[in-house]
Amino acid sequence: MSLEIANLDVSIDGIGILRDVNLTIPTGEMAGLIGHNGAGKTTLIRAMMGLLPADRGSISFKGRDITRQPAYKRADMRISYMPEDRRLIPELTVTENMLMPAWANNIHDGEQRLKWVYELMPEIADFGQRKALQLSGGQQKLVALGRALIPGREMILLDEPFEGVAPVLAKRLSSVIADLRGEGLTVLIAESDDSHSADLVDSTWRIERGEVSQGRRDSSESSGLTDY
Numbered sequence: 001m002s003l004e005i006a007n008l009d010v011s012i013d014g015i016g017i018l019r020d021v022n023l024t025i026p027t028g029e030m031a032g033l034i035g036h037n038g039a040g041k042t043t044l045i046r047a048m049m050g051l052l053p054a055d056r057g058s059i060s061f062k063g064r065d066i067t068r069q070p071a072y073k074r075a076d077m078r079i080s081y082m083p084e085d086r087r088l089i090p091e092l093t094v095t096e097n098m099l100m101p102a103w104a105n106n107i108h109d110g111e112q113r114l115k116w117v118y119e120l121m122p123e124i125a126d127f128g129q130r131k132a133l134q135l136s137g138g139q140q141k142l143v144a145l146g147r148a149l150i151p152g153r154e155m156i157l158l159d160e161p162f163e164g165v166a167p168v169l170a171k172r173l174s175s176v177i178a179d180l181r182g183e184g185l186t187v188l189i190a191e192s193d194d195s196h197s198a199d200l201v202d203s204t205w206r207i208e209r210g211e212v213s214q215g216r217r218d219s220s221e222s223s224g225l226t227d228y
């Protein structure tokens with residue numbers, strides 16, 4: 001098992017947000033985390049990244065308890081995430097933005113990994129010398145995915161990657177994520193509904209008011225999602 005979250009409680013400013021979360025993803029699999037706005041997707045991803053402390057419970061990655069490991073250690077473990085709001089540095093070029101995590105985390109083969117990312121997404125190589133502020137929101141999402149892939153070689157957490165992206169670019173993002181299959185990467189995709197992730201994932205988890213339950217795909221259901 002790659003990721004194992006057990007009995008996790010997380011609060012923000014003393015208000016309980018996540019309650020008794022249990023979630024597992026086997027190594028190399030893709031999982032969907034589906035929940036409405038405010039359900040707790042970002043909070044769970046931030047807790048997994050070590051950006052929010054756990055009140056109770058544990059987060060383990062490849063058998064190692066990382067619950068209280070500081071956030072910067074995630075890059076050492078090759079875990080990375082793509083924030084919902086992209087967080088590119090507008091005045092830097094696309095290439096500089098992509099290499100930023102390599103510079104910040106002493107990743108020595110960053111340039112080599114960048115080359116691989118550019119092969120995966122040739123369209124972003126084409127605007128590598130442009131400043132991030134010159135790109136559309138959807139193009140910035142592609143760059144943010146590429147940037148997450150520089151350190152994220154074991155696991156990447158994608159926070160609403162399709163949100164606000166025009167259909168044609170969302171399709172492209174889906175196909176890039178599908179191409180990651182076979183790379184041995186463990187992937188979590190948070191989405192408000194499963195419209196883009198349904199065809200990508202091996203398992204689906206639903207989050208509602210900070211509580212997580214496992215769902216499965218069922219072709220007989222029009223929604224495509226059924227509770228166990």
Ligand SMILES: Nc1ncnc2c1ncn2[C@@H]1O[C@H](COP(=O)(O)OP(=O)(O)OP(=O)(O)O)[C@@H](O)[C@H]1O
Binds near residue numbers: 013037044
């Ligand atoms: N900094 C904060 N201070 C107080 N409450 C917060 C903070 N961040 C999130 N919350 C609360 O935590 C709950 C979960 O929010 P979260 O952002 O994790 O949801 P989400 O599923 O990612 O939704 P969205 O798609 O809207 O980002 C919400 O009720 C939200 O109001």
